[in-house]
Amino acid sequence: MFELLQTINSPADLRQLDRRQLPALAAELRQFIVESVSRTGGHLSSNLGTVELTVALHHVFDTPHDRIVWDVGHQTYAHKILTGRRERMDRLRMAGGISGFPRRIESDYDAFGTAHSSTSISAALGMAMAAKINGERRSAIAVIGDGAMSAGMAFEAMNNAGVSDADLLVILNDNEMSISPAVGALNRYLARLMSGPYVAARRAGKRLLEAMPEPMANLARRAEGHVKGMMVPSTMFEEFGLTYYGPIDGHDLDSLIPTLRSLRDQPGPRLLHVITRKGQGYRKAEDDPVLYHGVSKFQPEAGLAPGKSGGRPTYTQVFGDWLCDMAARDSRLVAITPAMREGSGLVRFEREYPDRYFDVGIAEQHAVTFAAGLACEGMKPVVAIYSTFLQRGYDQLIHDVCLQNLPVIFALDRGGLVGADGATHHGAYDLSYLRCLPNIMVMTPSDEDECRQMLYTAFTLDMPTAIRYPRGSGPGIAPRTEMVTLEPGRAELRRSGRGVALLAFGSMLGVALALGDEIDATVVNMRFVKPLDRALVIDMARSHGLVVTLEENAIAGGAGSAVAEALAEAGVRTSMLHLGLPDEFIDHGEQQQLLALAGLDLDSVRQAVAARVASLERS
16 A cells, blocks of 8 residues: 555655656545544645645655745645655644644745745745845745635735746635635636636647647647637736636646646746645545544544534534524624634524624634724624634734724634644734733633623623633533623632632633642632733732732733732732743644643642742742
8 A cells, every 4th residue: 555655755756756657646645645634633625635736746846945835734734745754644733743734844845834824925925036136046836725815915925926027936726615615706706717718618628639649739738828818818817917827627637747847937926726626535525625624533434423412512612602692682793704614613603694794714804804894883793713813913903993992802712722733823822912902801711601601791892802712612611591791800709718829811710720629729710801800819919928820821911911010000019920821832732731731731730839839938
């Protein structure tokens, strides 16, 4: 099994193969991906869709001298396998193993880290211009998915590239998907290109070329560019200044390789439109590419098992249920997602309230300002977004929402450590970057019911609000059907003890309660990062010898810093210990494993508190 693939330890080996061997290599590579991901979990549909494209790129271009930037980077498993990491795929996305995305520190073949989206054209253009300045001859290739092309940054880069003379090749990987089905005017435009007369002529021409003698077929292929100019007079991309080629079948190596060879030797910025299919070659993923986008371990023959019912609801599900319940009460509620319908829990809402559901594509900046515009007109917009993705709309959050004090609700999923997706996807900074902004309220639920009530509280307020909750399930506190408002800025005393006060924010309450029972410490569920319950914080500091803050957020500038600032302003001096995420990027791995590495599991917190208490007793 995998006889051909086992001979490929680098793209140099791949380039030694006869072109007629490449389809067999692609078939082995696709089978290897299915079997490998079934054992580790990871992104599947997107990687099955780029197998032939990956083979063709490494066969034609002299990588790593030529630079390939993949966008989004979850489509790079074939690339990793062909660039010397085949034997390491058994530790994919695990602690100490390779990343699920390109990483410059992992391989010379990973030209740029791309775990978010829409950055490839900018990065590849920078690489191309650097080569020009340095007098180096090398190609820079940006492989960008059609979903990633919806973001403004991609258009900003094309606007710049189109007036340059850079040796830049943009490959538009068009599979009509981001994670959810693609949306928006760009998707409709690409669909029109696919249904136009040029494509029909190409399909008919391909059948004709197959019957021609080779010399005549080569002549016809050279004439194709001139024919295209008559049948596709001016594409959007050519208006940007990029010479457009395609569309071509991204699974047909006989089309891909000669086309890439031709484009490799052409000057200036150009764009190749490639049509691929998510899940290609694995029928179950072809039939449901959304379900097979990101998978846990499974049996390839059986496919993914049906979802289990009856377990604890995730915070995402709690949010989705609240959203539908609140929409039934108030017609002003609208929901916005930047291409994360499934991940953010909006599937039911879209089905029940399609007129109030807006998937804006991978366009976080637009999502935030779009919400601000809705709020200006009396609507109550809820932006369902991952913590790490709101970072991409930070300027809009400041200027368009907070500065104007508009009642936009941010439901921040994946706050804290998310696990296998690693540093690019951890929600490690939101408490720090939110609490410094005027006008916004920031809440951290400690359980499922509290999450529901905080969402309702946010809806009743006429100001910007953020509710930040972690990935996965909570402690199992069933959400009440009724909805009640929480008093803003009021913490909850959960346990009275002596000596040590544990001030827990959000997900850290469980650890605090467990430790509080062990050492007879006071435990406070802080609930609000902003406004802070200053009166209770001051009382804890005056009545306890040690105040410990716990948060699943960067210590720098986080909730613990807010507590220290409040005490300093009040002139209250006490011993403090801040426990949170360290000042470093945390890698990928299991969530609980990463919490232990960050010092936030029960054992680590116990040791840290005991060490500080011992130090105080000695002093």
